[in-house]
Every structure is written in structure tokens, then in C-alpha cells.
Amino acid sequence: MKALVISLCSELLSEMEFVTPLVRIARHSGYLVQLGRVGEVTHARGFDAVLLSGTALQDFGYLDQMGTLSWLRDFPGKVLGVCAGMQVLALLHGAELFDCEEIGMTEIHSESASPLPERFEVYALHRKAVRGGKLEVLGSSARCAQVVKVPGMEHFGMLFHPEVRNPELVSALLGRLK
């Protein structure tokens, strides 16, 4: 199984923080991992999964690169967008962003039909959240949707940072998606 991890970071120094941990989890989940950068990747043919990284709190450079990721909408494999990655995924499916800052540990309540635990603690680090669009909300904090799924596809978004306290969710998702 092959995974493409796409960095949405404008700064290389941020990749050590937001991309490297995702690469490690994907490897531990049994994937051969290749790294790509937003703006440089134009498709993911030959990959089974695509992971989109988060970014530093001040970094919104990825919003200027949205046009280079439109192919993700029809990607037949599995997708996991983390934080900024979830925002990108949601925007591609008609959602909008709104100001919503959460920094630190927060609790997520999942929807009854969701495969997620009923309640769990996560590390959040975002200034924007998503609303609307053709998305199923699987879990939310008190402030906003935190886990979303694109109906009919194995494309998921997590607004929180699962690599910090919930790496098993990424592994489970990648495993479940296999």
C-alpha cells in the first residue's frame, strides 16, 4: 500500500512539526510513504491513500494553492485531511471557512452513527473551522465540526491534530480504509 503525504506548509521548518509525524504514523500503519508539497503535486495516481498535513497557526498559504488540489475531489482512494488539510477537503466540497480559534486540549462528541469513540480528548490548533458543503459531520467540539466525511467516498477530515494525542485514529482510519 502506498500513501502520498502532501505538505500544506509554506515553511520547511513547519514540516518537521506537521508533516513528519503523519509520515511516521502512515509508515507504522504499513504504508510506503512518499512526500509531496502543495503546488507541486498534480495527481496521486498509483497511490492508495493521500494525507494532507496541517500548518502553523499563522500559515494560510495553502488557500492560495487550492486550484492545484482540485483533482483530490475525484481521487478514488482514501484521503485524510488534518487541520488545514480538512479545510482544503471541505472547501473542495463546497464548504466555507469561518473564524474559530481553538488552541489546546478539547473534547469531541461523535455522532451516534460514527465509528469514532463516543467522546474523546484531542489537541486542537486552528483559527478557522468549516461549515456547510456536501459533508457528513462525524464528530464535533463545543465550537465546530472536528471530523467530517465526504459522502460516498473514503475521504475524511480531522480539524484537530490526531498526530499529537490520537495517532491510533489515523492508523485505524488508514487500516479501515485498506
Add this chain to the structure above:
Amino acid sequence: MRLGVLFSGGKDSCMALHLTRETGHDIACLLTVLPRNPESFLFHTPNIDWTAEQAKAIGVPHLTVESDGKKESEVEDLRRLLALAQERFGIKGVATGAIESVYQAERIQRVCAALGLWVFNPLWKRDQTEHLRELLTLGFEVLVVGVFAEHLDEDWLGRRLDSPAIEELISLARKGIQPAGEGGELETFVLFAPGWRQRIQVTDCLPEFSLGSGILAIHSVRRLPP
């Protein structure tokens, strides 16, 4: 980007400094909160005053603020320090050596968000075994100056993190020690690292060990050519 590096003088902040330089950033200053309470929640304490000598050896300006080290005021002390660095050095962001501590990372993120500063945590979630081995590969000279856990006895104080010491720490992971000391088991003091203009030599120090924990109190140092 013009950055300040939160600097405790230990291996993690020195590695963060190294990685920040390696990725092409301009290091405007090193930033240290000097807690006057050895039980500080946020900040490194043993031998913190020697960060001034380390900064000279590195060759980067050093900005400090004092803190009473109480949990409720430490965040405000950090805010004061970062605001001062913005004003005096025009920094646009800070880099830290945080690896695992959500407590520490969250507070730094909040303060920086309020000040409009970028945050970089290049060691975040780094594998601790790989981290220790990389220190050695890159030529970091690191001294153990604090031990605060079972299985780390007085003999560790003043010990260099050389290959046998690192392998021993890694083997202690089986006994619940986090090898890089992220659980607060270990404090370190860096004598030399890549890019430093001078190295530090400790010329007088004394181990203080009781009830299973201790520090190596450094009393004097000198700076030598690399």
C-alpha cells in the same frame, strides 16, 4: 523569517536552534525566562543563568526576563519576553524545543497567537531515540545536569551524553524512562553544537543529590575556541 529561539541551554532548545538555522531562518535572538522558583511549571531551571554564556558562545543576542516562576504568572512572563523581542529585534516568530509537552506547547501557541507571531516546534513528536542519536551524529556536546527519576542516580550528574550514555538511556525506556527526558526525568546543558563560535568548559561544579533526584550546580565556566 526573522525568528527568536526560546532557549533553555539544554539539548532540545539547542537542537531547535540548529534546525532553525539549517532551514535558512535568520536567528535574531535567543529568549530565556529566568524563573526564580526552582519548581517552575513551564521553564527549565537548573543552571539557567549560564544561558548568557552559552549565547555568547553561539554568537547571538540574548534577551531575558525574570519570572517568579508561579504557575499563574509564567504565561504573562513569556508574553512580556516575546513582546520585548518583537519590539527590539523585530521577530516574526519563535522556535521552541518542545517535543511532547502539550502543556508547554499550548501556552506558547496562545501567547504567540495573541502577539501575531509564528510558532515553530521542529522537534514536535520526534522519536526520542532518534533525537538522542542525532545529537551525537551532529556533534552536540551535552552534559547531564539534572536527574529526577528512579534508575537515574547521582553518577549521571556531569556525565556526557556520549554513545554509551545514550544507549543506556535508550535501554532505560523499558523501565518507563523517556530516553530524551521528556517526562522531566533529565535536564541537560549544552557545551558545544554545530554553528557555535566557541565551546563552553565547565570549570567548577558541584553535584547536589538527595532523595533520588539532584542537579549538577555549575559555579563557573569559560569559553574556549571551538
